Amino acid sequence: xxxxxxxxxxxxxxxxxxxxxxxxxxxxxxxxxxxxxxxxxxxxxxxxxxxxxxxxxxxxxxxxxxxxxxxxxxxxxxxxxxxxxxxxxxxxxxxxxxxxxxxxxxxxxxxxxxxxxxxxxxxxxxxxxxxxxxxxxxxxxxxxxxxxxxxxxxxxxxxxxxxxxxxxxxxxxxxxxxxxxxxxxxxxxxxxxxxxxxxxxxxxxxxxxxxxxxxxxxxxxxxxxxxxxxxxxxxxxxxxxxxxxxxxxxxxxxxxxxxxxxxxxxxxxxxxxxxxxxxxxxxxxxxxxxxxxxxxxxxxxxxxxxxxxxxxxxxxxxxxxxxxxxxxxxxxxxxxxxxxxxxxxxxxxxxxxxxxxxxxxxxxxxxxxxxxxxxxxxxxxxxxxxxxxxxxxx
Ligand SMILES: Cc1ncc(COP(=O)(O)O)c(C=O)c1O
Numbered sequence: 001x002x003x004x005x006x007x008x009x010x011x012x013x014x015x016x017x018x019x020x021x022x023x024x025x026x027x028x029x030x031x032x033x034x035x036x037x038x039x040x041x042x043x044x045x046x047x048x049x050x051x052x053x054x055x056x057x058x059x060x061x062x063x064x065x066x067x068x069x070x071x072x073x074x075x076x077x078x079x080x081x082x083x084x085x086x087x088x089x090x091x092x093x094x095x096x097x098x099x100x101x102x103x104x105x106x107x108x109x110x111x112x113x114x115x116x117x118x119x120x121x122x123x124x125x126x127x128x129x130x131x132x133x134x135x136x137x138x139x140x141x142x143x144x145x146x147x148x149x150x151x152x153x154x155x156x157x158x159x160x161x162x163x164x165x166x167x168x169x170x171x172x173x174x175x176x177x178x179x180x181x182x183x184x185x186x187x188x189x190x191x192x193x194x195x196x197x198x199x200x201x202x203x204x205x206x207x208x209x210x211x212x213x214x215x216x217x218x219x220x221x222x223x224x225x226x227x228x229x230x231x232x233x234x235x236x237x238x239x240x241x242x243x244x245x246x247x248x249x250x251x252x253x254x255x256x257x258x259x260x261x262x263x264x265x266x267x268x269x270x271x272x273x274x275x276x277x278x279x280x281x282x283x284x285x286x287x288x289x290x291x292x293x294x295x296x297x298x299x300x301x302x303x304x305x306x307x308x309x310x311x312x313x314x315x316x317x318x319x320x321x322x323x324x325x326x327x328x329x330x331x332x333x334x335x336x337x338x339x340x341x342x343x344x345x346x347x348x349x350x351x352x353x354x355x356x357x358x359x360x361x362x363x364x365x366x367x368x369x370x371x372x373x374x375x376x377x378x379x380x381x382x383x384x385x386x387x388x389x390x391x392x393x394x
Contacts, residue, residue, distance in 0.1 A: 020332045021352065031056045034370040036347075043347040044379045046365040051214055051322060052287075052294045053370035054244025060283045067279035075272045080261065083272040091278045094285050095249050098220060099237070100229050103257035105267065106249045106278070110209045110238030111137040112266035113248030117234060118174065119144035120263040121203070121256075126172045129163050131155065131188065133181050135207055147174070154181075157192040164200040175202040179222035180210035183356050183364065185323030187215075190222055194231040205234035213242025214322060218288045219295055245280040247273055298322060298369035301376060305367045308380040313393050317362075325351075325362040326383070328392050334361035337390055344382040 016022045029037040032055045036045040054060055067087065077083030088106060095104040107113040118141025122128065126147040130138060133154045142149045152160040160175065167173060175197045177188035190206065197204035208221040216224025219242060223232050234256060239247035250260060260267060287294070302322040309316050315327040328334050331352025338350030341363065352361040367376065387393035 020335055026347070034368055034372070034375055038342075038347055041342065041345070043342060043345050044371070044375045044382075046346060046348040046367065046379060048368065049210070049241035049366060050244060050370075051242040051298055051366070051368050052219075052244065053368055054213075054242065054284050054287060057244065057284075057287060059287060060244060060280045063279045063283040064276040067276040071275040073276065074274050077271060078269060079267055079272045085272075085275055085278070087275050087278040087282070088272060091282050092249070094282060095237075096251055098218075098285055098288075099223070099235055099251035100220075101235065101251040102254045104249050104251040105257045105260050105264075106239070106247055106273065106281075107264070107266050108247060108270055108273065110207075110236065110240055110248030111140075112270070113236045113238070113250055114138050114207055115141035115144060116264040116266040117236065117250050117260060118142055118176070118205070119265065120260055121145075121234070122147040122172075122174060126174065127167060128174045128176060129160055129202070131177045131181075133184065134176060134178050135182060135209065138176055138178075138207060155186070155189050157189055157196060160193070161196055164196065164202070167200075169201070173200065173202045174205055175200075176205040177207070178210075179206050179208035180215070180321050180323065182210055182323065183351065183362075184317050184325055185210075185319030185321040186317070187222060187225075187320050190226040190228050190232070194228050198231070203234065204232050205236070206232050207236045209236065209238040209241060209248070210321065210323060212237040212239075213284075213288060214295070214298065218292050239277075239281045239284070243281055243284040245277050245284065247277060247281060294369045298367070301367045301369065301371050301373075304373065305365070305371075305376050305380070308376070309365075309383065312380065312384050312387065314383065314387065322367050324365045324367075326365065327360055327362040329359055329361060331361040333390065333392070334363055337386060337392065338363045340386045340390065341382055344386055346379045346382045348379075 026038045032048050032050045075083040092104045092106055114137035122145035124146035128142045128147050129150050132151045150163045177193055179188055194204055211221040213219035215222050235251040237249050239245050306324050317325050317327050334350040334352055341348050348363040348365045350363050
């Protein structure tokens, strides 16, 4: 009889379980809403990236239905063969206008936008200078490119400068940062990094996945928030979080976008968005432009909840965005806090190493525009009660 060649995986899983690192998937029953039902329990949902509530916005639903009726459910091909539809082109034109760049290209996800772009524009002769907390998709793109990877400590612009000083002036170098860091909710130091990129002649790239729809005028992102338009060569955004649907995009010069059409492997070798997804994203851009009060509401909720957590005495790190971590230290404590909150009616995911540094485990909270003050107060009361029971609070 053949022995199972994958038995080593079970051993790895056992080891993970012993370290408290095994995660069960929570199953959502119904829509991704501010209060939602996961695993048969109704909870205040502080774990979704649906910042603006657009996953269930009537205008987006209607456009998706309309696109399905007119064009069917799939695009049927990769973009460079037969999978480019007018709705894809229109979305890219609108994204470029929104981001104030010459052009834009849409990918299947923010992940493939990052990994496909970095690996396309760099070769093994190039260097990437990257913040240590940049997203996994950037790290994978760097690895795929086979460029030399130089990591600088989180947000440490002087350390990045010291790295750049060691490189020959002719060295092609990409300087790359997240706009909003996904686990800590703090912002990349864009103005200083842009100045560094200009001084050393680097390509400047920003991953604005958590800033799209959240920061800047009408949610144009951190480039708009910091007023550094024209100084970031490669802007990545996602359509999967605040925009409410699925996808990622790169905005930049016409030459960059045309090059990605020819060299970015996810664009070349993976089927394009169903037309309903592209149509939904177009509707989302209209909502950002026509209903900016939703973004204002997101920020009111963010201030209310963040202030509440800090007043209770939790360590919320250096967050500047709707992502607020509650840092507790050990992974086991973070997972217990998350489980106990869930029992108390609040879903806030526990996160430990290797996603965050050892000793910096946390539950991560994200408020949305659609939470009511009552829901957020309910969540704060649960945090206070469970935090005291677990002696995280005095
Ligand atoms: C900083 C950052 N970049 C990129 C991505 C990937 O985006 P998407 O979910 O659209 O693939 C994420 C998603 O978790 C993220 O947090």
